[in-house]
Amino acid sequence: MTPFGQRLADALGRRGPLCVGIDPHPGLLTAWGLGDDVDGLARFSELCVEAFGDTVAVVKPQVAFFEAYGSAGLAVLERTIADLGEAGALVLADAKRGDIGSTMDAYARTWLSDGSALRSDAVTVSPYLGFGSLAPALDLAAGTGRGVFVLAATSNPEGAQFQRARLDDGRTVAQVVVDECAARNSVARTDGAAQLGSVGVVVGATLTEAPDLSDLHGPILMPGVGAQGGTADDVRRLAGDHLRAVVPNVSRDVLRAGPSVADLRAAVARTLDGFAFLMN
Template sequence: MTTFGQRLSSAMDLRGPVCVGIDPHPALLAAWGLPDTAQGVETFALTVIEAVGGRVAAIKPQSALFERHASAGVAVLEKVIAALRAADTLSIVDAKRGDIGSTMQGYAEAYLGDGPLAGDAVTLSPYLGFGSLSPAIELAHRNDKGIFVLCLTSNPEGASIQHARDEIGTSVAALVANEAARINASAPGDLGSVGLVVGATIGDAARQTGVDLAAVRGPLLAPGVGSQGAGATELAHVFGDARRAVLASSSRGILRAGPSVSALRAAAAQSTEQAAGALGR
């Protein structure tokens, strides 16, 4: 079996460098004429998959917006992951989990194992120390799956931690990126399977924090494309020489075109064309 990095690289070459988020916010459900219930979330999510499954490189369900509907919502997330598998579309479960020891092992088994919540990749938080992610990294490698580790996020609060520096002046963000680069150094193909989450609206933050995105050799999941303000200029500015590793994530910018399947499909195609141009694909 090929690694997650190899599969994602092939999907980006074939379908373009865009990941569509499935973010069933209450306001979006209302705009689509759907109830704010687990059933409404299921209709919303499966409509997105009908529209863009098999047409984009990856789809990223936001776990929290399923979890808010308790066990019924988690059951819908399981259906969504299964539907993405059936649609031959890579799934990135946006769960942002992070813990230590047996708890991290439990999260790893849930999202990177063989169960119904396991996608092709999961987002993780490294802020209990990058080493705390070892159970997830090891299981991802055994199962040819991927992880995306929070590195430079676009929320204003993130800088207080991510831009902080240790006693020799290395930023936390750079420490995270350096660990990902170390793991990916021996990975086959163009991309390793340890990716980073890097906001598309962070401006000069990578340079300010000493993060060498090109050296990571892993996929760079870039939220913030579309409705959050990042277009071609911002993508080129933020990622520079690492642009071909970028998987541009767009959620509301595409989802607000629904509930029409054809309109969602057109919005995703337009987003993909714009991102491909900005990223040199």
């Protein structure tokens, strides 16, 4: 399969620089006139697929909201991932996995192997057990043409406690994560692969300052726009010279426009207008 970074660059070029989250909060289910149950979850997801599948570059189902309904919720997630892919969107499973390497291998197979019912184009992972513990996911993604987004500097205020801590060499933990991802992408580039690597980082749109992203050569997911207070201007400021690698994520701010598919699509179009500068 074409490497994820290349497929992503292509999708952003065709559909515009946006990742929309499918975050079925119980409050949103109620606001959409749906039950806080598996049927409500399934209908919510169907409407999202209809609204975003054929227009948005990347759609990011938040796995937690599906897991909350047990195995039936996971079955909805399987269907949603498959339907989004069929409609032409890239699917980023927001699972934020991270564990010792041998267990990480099982997580990697779940989200990144060709044979899995939950296979997605990319998955979010947490480097808290050490960057090296992510190797099974990074290796499998490279082998199957999929992508990995590693949490570097997250959008929540608590994130700074660890992520801004400094190592002996003076770099912040967030910077080390970015640098490790950059090293992975540079290996791919010497193999003659895509301009945009397949190992991305997550940098919150709510931050005052981003880590140095100059050598990353990979995608930068920026969640925190809208409901968490981040704005398009914040994205512009944090993106610096890396406009073409940035993918802002918006979940609640778009989802609040539902349940009408037309209204959801209009919310996407409005949001994309605000990010037109990312295409220059």
